[in-house]
Amino acid sequence: MLGAVETRSVSPVFVGRAGELTVLKEALARATAGEPQALLLAGEAGVGKTRLLEEFCAGAVKEHAVVALGGCVEIGAEGLPFAPFSAALRSLLRQLPDELAAAAAGQEEQLARLLPELSAPGRGTPLRAQEGEEESMARLFELTVRLLERVAAERPVVLVLEDLHWADASTRHLLTYLFRTLRSGRLVVIASYRSDDIHRRHPLRPLLAELDRLRTLRRIELSRFTRGEVRRQLAGILAATPEEALVDRVFERSDGNAFFVEELACSGDDCDHVMPETLRDLLLVRVEALPEHAQRVVRVVAEGGSTVEYELLAAVAGLGEDALIEALRAAVGANILLAAPDGDGYRFRHSLVREAISDDLLPGERSRLNRRYAEALEADPTLIRADEHAPRLASYWYSAKDANKALPATLTAAVAARRRYAFAEQLRLLERAMELWDLAGDEVRSTLRPVDFTEAYPPCGCDPATKPLQYLDLMAEAAVAGRFCGERERALKITKRALRLLDEDSDPLRQAWFWNQKGWLMSSLGRGDGRAEITRAEELLRGHEPSAVHAEILTHHASWGALHSPGPEALLAAERAVEYARMVGAEDIEANAQLTLAGLLVESGDIEKGIARMLTVRDRIAGGHLTRDLARVHVNLPHALESVGRSAEAIAYAREGIAFCRRYGLSDGEGWVWANLAESLVSYGLWDEAVDAVAQVGCTTTGAKPRVGASERLSRLALYRGEWDAAAAHLAEARRLYGSHAPQPQYALPIARLSLGVAAGEGRIADLRAELAQILEQGLAPGTQRYAWPLLLVGATAEADARGLPAAEPGRAKAIDIIRRAAKTVATPVPVWQGYERWVRAELLRAEDRATPEDWAEVAELFEACERPFGLARVRYRHAESLLSAGGDEETRARAADLLLAARKVAEPLSAKPLLEDISLLAQRARLALEGHATVPVPDRAADDPLETFGLTSRERDVLALVAQGHTNRQIAESLFISPKTASVHVSNILAKLGVAGRGEAAALAHRLRLFAG
Template identity: 50%
Template structure:
């Protein structure tokens, strides 16, 4: 969707602007276009239609109309358009009607002449092509007669074909045109295939505009549908930018353009043309200023003051800052509001520009001296009257006004006070912006002012220059800015700022200060995925070694423990974390102690004490929130989610990660959002909620600014692609991951997960040798502690590859060695959590299959294990493998025993149903192949039920029997005894019934069965 385009004849705000190529893609307005298309359908059926569409300049009215008219013509309709024209001496009477009639004459020729037969002289004033005018358009003797003639002319033209008449720019219409349209809306006969469409600009309708009462009258007509186009959403702006530039916009660019344009499509185009949305093009600035410059001088002066006052200005503030009598000020404001340049604020206590770009244009037009003078007036007014604005806004507004006034001595203290208040609100991006502004002011501030400043905020252990109060230094300011950049998700800025500080510090005389900055660099560099910050952390440890206990020393030790936990867990990890906690307690640094407690809690959970570790992490989180230690909150949230994932509690992961994402959004933790979004997506994949996972992965991609969150999301996306059978996407994800991880020794979890993705992809493509090589590379060393979840996934992928290759002679030579390697890796893997033990059973069954020793009992055990976990794809895969084993293996004979065959059929149906629900095409294809080989009908047994007894859920005869027993309160064991089937087969039937009925449990299934009479009453 693009803005209304310029036309000759006067388009006011859009007149004379240079023409730009509109977006080649029609964006948004689907509902409006559908409503117009439906109206055309009704008109084609002989029910006349009328639509009136409003919206601000540039909102896309013309593009919507053009798109609709193009489709209408493609469907056989005749279209004609006329536009109202603004002239300095007044509007031209009937100008759009005359344009419509001329367009119809060009398209239909003789048909128009026949429709006007007998009234040519009367109509020639509007359509000279009919002959000599007997009456002119400007001097009709009987206006009502003219209305009747034009209406009947259009009715005759619309009798044989749909006719669409469009009148644009009603805000410039003359009274005659409005009267004619009103008559037309009320008087067109039923059976006429006519659709009338009119547009107008809402921002041109001042309080006394004649179109206002006219529109109110139209609202009372049932035959007229009126709508107002809304601004574009962020997603629609993204689509428009993609169409304009040929590439999806970066999140920062999209956010900036959407905010500045407020979703106005024309402004989006102009901002993009101005250089990726970084400024105002000359065209756009001139366009916006046209209406400002048309106002009296007093109004322009007030508009400049409001622009300098901020995004909104309270009336009391404006009155205090603008030296004008109250009556003159009110008159100017009323004029500006009536001209749609200003609008009252939502609270009703002040004013704002109707569009932020209009304020930008006015500000850009100010001379430097004008802007400084206006800002000084506002700053002095705020200082004189402390109650003019809310207390929580006063610091920020004073900082902005003194800064733009050019008074450094006043601006620096005000900016620092505003930054400290932003930190208290957890607005770290705003805090960073203010602190960087303070850095720019620092050198020009008199020494006497600097001497009065004190260090503000907390910097997580940044040491002072000595005991007692002291003046703030440039290094203090850089420490504050470094911390804010890290919390705002700007590691690049944190590295730049800390590097500048280290150049100012003499490490021999201030080792603790230097160590603090090196530790911050180590922490933020982790997100780049390059050196991982090892050199920086080593430097910090060297600087504190041998010094007396200190808060910085404790912080460095806590950071070292956290790094070991993530990358190189070993015997020294617990000792390092304990030492960090002890040091923190000794020096009274609770925030550092909380950091160490997070590491210790995760160690405890990884050692098998999951509940205890989670309880400790929950307690730490509560304490972090109570203290406001937001810098630690992200690590604690990620630790909670990771610990639950380690234990395979994916339903809890989904719940907790959603809650944690809310906290991360609330406190502006940019890097944490990406990590949590990836964990949330993985949990949804495991739980079979794949469509939700797609949305979560898209969010993770938008939120992940650092390398590690991006890699985590790519891994989830790659695994999901394999499950869906989209191997091209899986290969692309693997390539992207390798492009992101450039270090020789990235995180072990990533290495293992990437190997699993490579093994699964190669196996799905039938490249058994490549799968073996990928597994051998990953298993060539020793897997680090705390990597069991990833290792079990890798083992499952490797064993599955071997089982799938059983029937391929080419894969036989290396099979024995590959199986031995898998078994050797399994030996030392812990199996305590239920998820790991279920995976172990699955792997063992796959290995037996790979050796040609398929064991139905082994598969039955795997199915039982997965039934407790709520992991639908794994359970369906286990059931499918069990069915194949009962039928003699994936490539074997069909089972001889009828009971085995019946049980296999139910297992195959259950697996197929799950695969269809998930969209797991490889699993579904395998189930269909096994069923075809065994001549099993996956739709159900061959005996058809009577039509009267069929249900809408597709239950088989056996399932209805089982459902009747479920409704009678029987257990699986009792159902098996009554129907002479095994308990496990009964369980499969019950699971299949719950899936088909889409209910969570047996109680709900029984209630639904009774209500719908799916089972006999009683």
């Protein structure tokens, strides 16, 4: 309405910020070259963030970039879900309609949750999502990122998201996802926020801490102006050189805050007048100078939200059109209000002024204005955009303190938030509805129906379309929303409260449902393993008719058993879960139970049947017949194939799963698949690709468990490559992520295996024995052979390598016996684990000096049929060592040389340093001239004494012998009649010549290579 009114900035001269502006321009240049950029702009209120962005965006437009602005909206206690992204996408749609339409092609209905204009005319958003709720939210996030990348594929796009301190949780989650997964496109994303508003408990604080860890993110902090910059700003405002006394007064009062400088400079006709004493007076002084009708309109706008549409304002203000326009002209002319950049509405030039005016309203005045806003929207919903109607109406009625109106409006807004996958906003709205529940009258509550406001997660055996909504329905819906948005603490609190309310209730189905939720939440929060809660839920259902609740709880029971105690009981629970789900027609729950059952079948030895079940679920998902747990089959199938030694198939299915997860935006599921792919790549001998796969885990998920797997893979590779410090560091990270609650074999045993490997590499045989004995004392559960055999192999190999080490002799026979007895309890259902069983047996025989070439030949023959090239290389080395130790003719020596060459061919490209060292030293000792180039140099003449290879002096050999026996520097000094300092120097020289990091490694190497007679 006031497009012709001049709205120039109060400060026409851009002051300072040269360094910050340069950073932004450089980011645009890099983005234009194809490297997407992410920046955070922080500063206190009024310091000049918006002005800096305006200056940068104006320059970006001159460089032919497309600029899309979006701001977070403050409405009541909660913002509009995804408000800044919706506004920015709407701007892109207006500027690049064809490009945006092409980028969104095929995904319009999903993306319409952010930008309703993309939805086909006449087609509403369905009540239930097409996929599982959590997966759908992840897919929406992924689709949004890919949309922005496609739009910015050919031209630079600047996406500016302002006022992040007001961002709703869904916006924060989407922004985090964008910053973490942005991979391509000529895109610059800038998010600004008030740093002075971020108190200790502000919800933005955890996000900022997480974003600080991203190497791809740059943060810009705006400081206040210096006195010289204040002088320049005043000169621009006044169009004249200011007097130094005025500069001093303004600088002192404003403390360099750019907005306060403007307000002080323009607070009267004469800038030398007596300045306002308080900040509130400073912000209101120009408002109070407006005509009365303009002040009234400004007060109405202040209570309407960050931006108020003209038609809505006209309906609420109660002025004639001419009077309203005149009032708006006065407010805009005074630089208090501005025309909104998008749409026909008005906003305050600075939010501090709006906050001051809103705070100045009387309590009755505020509630009356909110009531008028609510009544205007109820009378004519078209006054604002349809996607904003529900949350704004709920906020207005709540602020109007009308519980009878606010309760149904809040519930409607919660449904709208759920449809947009804004689960954090849904949770807050449901909590507000619970607050309003007792304040609303019975006549209002009796008209509400569960079918209209909830997904009816706990079926209660009656028609949700006819029974009235209950308070416990809201609690159930809120608990699920809390799970989906990651607010598990709040969800657990709601669940516990619901169970207290249900103590006197006779509804066992609902009680069982809440107990099941509690079990899931307790486990995910690390408060326990959830078993007691599952048991309680099952007890409540005993004797009742089968239902979806039965099927869901049985599935949870089976999943718990598969993770914590795989075996016949878990298998039976999974079979019952499938049966119950089929009986009640719960297709999604059945698919979940089928996957659990399939995994247990594979672990029990019924491999083909289990894999076939997984492939059936996979085909049903691909055909669109299932709606939840879309990613799980793509996680479980490669995992199962790897467990039976079919690594090549596992790799192929994992890559297919990654493509599937990306297509549907299942980022968390993608992280799990990457972790499984990394494991199969390690097994298959593609170690560099495995490292790349591990890197993708952190880029796609924040879940702890897949990152445990990623750290485990890195630690294992470091052990294989002799990088002991790195192995220990990755092991520590895996332990930190895993925690100590609810031990699960699939994590506990691999972590223990790594711990034993690090101890062996550092020569800590006593620590290794103690830890292994403790693990084996607890027993190895059925179905855990994929974790148990590698664990036993580390222990057996360590005992064999320590043979002859004096410090290892006490307790060695007992340790060997413990391993041998444990091995008898572990299954060997497939060739790969048969090979491991024979390998463990051969290592135990080597530890007793009884291994023969035939023993190692048998192991090698089994591994030749398995997809484990590095394992085969290690076995071939041992076979060659056994042949040479047994003596023999030249044919035997040639056979040993062939075995070493084959092992070296595998180890060299993998950079498996310990194995390469073993191969080279064995060849030297046996006087074998291996063909080709060795990673570890081999002297031209093999030494009679292997210690000559390392260049040790006679005295250093004596010291090493004592180090190998576990002597300290003082004990070495006493034995050799030298000073402790001299002993220390000898030890340091020995460590350097051997290329090891510590005394333990030196001792282990000496005895592993038989450098001293046993």
